Amino acid sequence: xxxxxxxxxxxxxxxxxxxxxxxxxxxxxxxxxxxxxxxxxxxxxxxxxxxxxxxxxxxxxxxxxxxxxxxxxxxxxxxxxxxxxxxxxxxxxxxxxxxxxxxxxxxxxxxxxxxxxxxxxxxxxxxxxxxxxxxxxxxxxxxxxxxxxxxxxxxxxxxxxxxxxxxxxxxxxxxxxxxxxxxxxxxxxxxxxxxxxxxxxxxxxxxxxxxxxxxxxxxxxxxxxxxxxxxxxxxxxxxxxxxxxxxxxxxxxxxxxxxxxxxxxxxxxxxxxxxxxxxxxxxxxxxxxxxxxxxxxxxxxxxxxxxxxxxxxxxxxxxxxxxxxxxxxxxxxxxxxxxxxxxxxxxxxxxxxxxxxxxxxxxxxxxxxxxxxxxxxxxxxxxxxxxxxxxxxxxxxxxxxxxxxxxxxxxxxxxxxxxxxxxxxxxxxxxxxxxxxx
Amino acid sequence: xxxxxxxxxxxxxxxxxxxxxxxxxxxxxxxxxxxxxxxxxxxxxxxxxxxxxxxxxxxxxxxxxxxxxxxxxxxxxxxxxxxxxxxxxxxxxxxxxxxxxxxxxxxxxxxxxxxxxxxxxxxxxxxxxxxxxxxxxxxxxxxxxxxxxxxxxxxxxxxxxxxxxxxxxxxxxxxxxxxxxxxx
Numbered sequence: 001x002x003x004x005x006x007x008x009x010x011x012x013x014x015x016x017x018x019x020x021x022x023x024x025x026x027x028x029x030x031x032x033x034x035x036x037x038x039x040x041x042x043x044x045x046x047x048x049x050x051x052x053x054x055x056x057x058x059x060x061x062x063x064x065x066x067x068x069x070x071x072x073x074x075x076x077x078x079x080x081x082x083x084x085x086x087x088x089x090x091x092x093x094x095x096x097x098x099x100x101x102x103x104x105x106x107x108x109x110x111x112x113x114x115x116x117x118x119x120x121x122x123x124x125x126x127x128x129x130x131x132x133x134x135x136x137x138x139x140x141x142x143x144x145x146x147x148x149x150x151x152x153x154x155x156x157x158x159x160x161x162x163x164x165x166x167x168x169x170x171x172x173x174x175x176x177x178x179x180x181x182x183x184x185x186x187x188x189x190x191x192x193x194x195x196x197x198x199x200x201x202x203x204x205x206x207x208x209x210x211x212x213x214x215x216x217x218x219x220x221x222x223x224x225x226x227x228x229x230x231x232x233x234x235x236x237x238x239x240x241x242x243x244x245x246x247x248x249x250x251x252x253x254x255x256x257x258x259x260x261x262x263x264x265x266x267x268x269x270x271x272x273x274x275x276x277x278x279x280x281x282x283x284x285x286x287x288x289x290x291x292x293x294x295x296x297x298x299x300x301x302x303x304x305x306x307x308x309x310x311x312x313x314x315x316x317x318x319x320x321x322x323x324x325x326x327x328x329x330x331x332x333x334x335x336x337x338x339x340x341x342x343x344x345x346x347x348x349x350x351x352x353x354x355x356x357x358x359x360x361x362x363x364x365x366x367x368x369x370x371x372x373x374x375x376x377x378x379x380x381x382x383x384x385x386x387x388x389x390x391x392x393x394x395x396x397x398x399x400x401x402x403x404x405x406x407x408x409x410x411x412x413x414x415x416x417x418x419x420x421x422x423x424x425x426x427x428x429x430x431x432x433x434x435x436x437x438x
Numbered sequence: 439x440x441x442x443x444x445x446x447x448x449x450x451x452x453x454x455x456x457x458x459x460x461x462x463x464x465x466x467x468x469x470x471x472x473x474x475x476x477x478x479x480x481x482x483x484x485x486x487x488x489x490x491x492x493x494x495x496x497x498x499x500x501x502x503x504x505x506x507x508x509x510x511x512x513x514x515x516x517x518x519x520x521x522x523x524x525x526x527x528x529x530x531x532x533x534x535x536x537x538x539x540x541x542x543x544x545x546x547x548x549x550x551x552x553x554x555x556x557x558x559x560x561x562x563x564x565x566x567x568x569x570x571x572x573x574x575x576x577x578x579x580x581x582x583x584x585x586x587x588x589x590x591x592x593x594x595x596x597x598x599x600x601x602x603x604x605x606x607x608x609x610x611x612x613x614x615x616x617x618x619x620x621x622x
Binding site for chain 1: 568
């Protein structure tokens with residue numbers, strides 16, 4: 001299950017200056033109407049994933065779903081499209097007919113079968129009212145890998161229209177759950193950001209929790225109760241190899257990778273006291289980072305690797321703290337009502353997402369790294385465990401229904417809008433979003 | 439590292455014991471469990487044609503897991519919200535567990551610490567560890583060799599009660615003494 005790296009971006013031409021722009025900072029009351037008609041088959045041909053004509057329709061559907069899921073765009077109903085986009089229309093769209101449908105942006109493209117069995121997906125974005133081209137890019141990949149070409153195209157459009165990098169060509173690792181509350185069966189699972197290509201990684205025999213991707217996305221660290229020993233493990237995606245990172249006498253948990261992928265930070269409990277440690281993965285040597293009596297856990301590196309945010313109850317209740325990467329300079333940053341837990345540093349570095357506990361609820365919030373500017377984004381019985389989209393604009397978390405065992409993955413954007421449930425085959429918790437795929 | 443860990447364990451144990459003893463002296467050991475006399479009542483109506491009750495074979499095998507639970511009153515002690523304090527009820531149960539364990543020195547146990555659902559996942563793993571260790575330290579202070587006592591935390595992953603209400607939460611905030619070897 002190695003992630004195919006064979007995805008080549010082709011520069012097709014320099015795009016013209018943009019006039020159309022989506023402001024993603026304020027929250028979108030009116031999503032931008034966008035048309036994404038089926039991509040044209042340059043020459044109808046067979047591939048291992050179907051004909052180029054079929055692929056063209058499927059690629060367009062994936063792009064429309066991606067853009068629609070952001071809440072910033074409103075893909076038009078394909079049933080309203082009056083004409084089929086031909087290969088010639090891709091580079092010379094019939095803007096008048098798209099204006100009639102009130103589409104403000106248009107994404108077209110083509111699919112070509114390559115002699116080596118692969119495909120090239122050409123991706124074009126236009127401003128319908130000014131008739132200007134906004135972006136174009138070709139993506140070369142294997143036929144089986146067509147969804148990634150579609151996600152890359154959606155990222156291109158998102159990026160061109162918002163000024164931010166995209167996040168659609170990415171994956172999610174999480175814990176799939178089933179069974180009653182008292183006998184929950186939990187399995188590691190991975191899927192694309194849109195739920196496609198879902199795959200279970202473990203069989204449910206052992207209780208597994210809190211998976212996180214390595215920066216290279218080929219390794220996952222997680223906690224497992226295998227052999228009735230709660231410890232930190234590594235899972236290699238390509239081979240399915242699983243290994244425990246260290247034979248510690250006590251529970252090790254809450255593992256996360258450092259931004260360079262060379263180290264883990266995690267908690268170890270000793271006689272009721274929990275501290276945070278760093279492990280160099282090459283030597284497996286561990287260094288203590290915190291030494292306070294109490295529970296220090298849920299560490300998360302800043303993207304530059306210089307700081308670590310974590311939670312501690314050393315002051316009497318669970319609160320968020322920041323320290324230097326060597327453990328020095330520990331200071332509290334959360335001061336709102338109730339407890340603050342599970343801090344996660346944004347990949348942009350500008351914000352920390354966390355879980356706010358109070359008034360019988362768990363809510364997802366964000367604050368700046370100095371603790372100021374706290375905003376709560378959700379409100380339900382229990383929303384827990386935020387994780388950031390690769391561009392730091394969307395937060396995924398899991399929601400537990402009161403009185404029931406049901407858990408589900410939910411996403412919300414930074415403005416607190418566009419709350420959506422991510423479909424999973426079973427119940428789901430502990431999501432972790434990957435960086436953008438290479 | 440080991441020294442520090444040992445120190446921390448010791449300090450935690452001392453703190454736990456100190457906290458407990460400050461509050462209230464340890465309860466006196468309970469009287470030896472005598473089999474309740476089941477003699478037929480001789481008072482009152484002697485002519486009620488009632489056969490004398492006979493003890494049915496419910497007695498547990500001494501030294502068995504069932505005997506441990508019956509003698510201690512419970513294998514489980516409960517905690518307050520976000521607390522790992524051993525309260526009076528828990529003290530009574532753990533005191534009896536310690537006595538029983540003193541009687542059967544070959545028995546080894548694992549204390550499982552658990553939390554209710556009102557904490558985040560990783561914090562609750564640490565909280566369950568605190569609870570298991572609070573119970574372990576109490577047994578240790580009662581003279582049970584701590585080498586006989588392992589601990590494990592399940593956080594909020596293994597509740598016994600399914601609800602999302604105080605009654606369910608109260609049952610789920612617990613430390614369970616599980617015999618893992620040496621019982622009859």
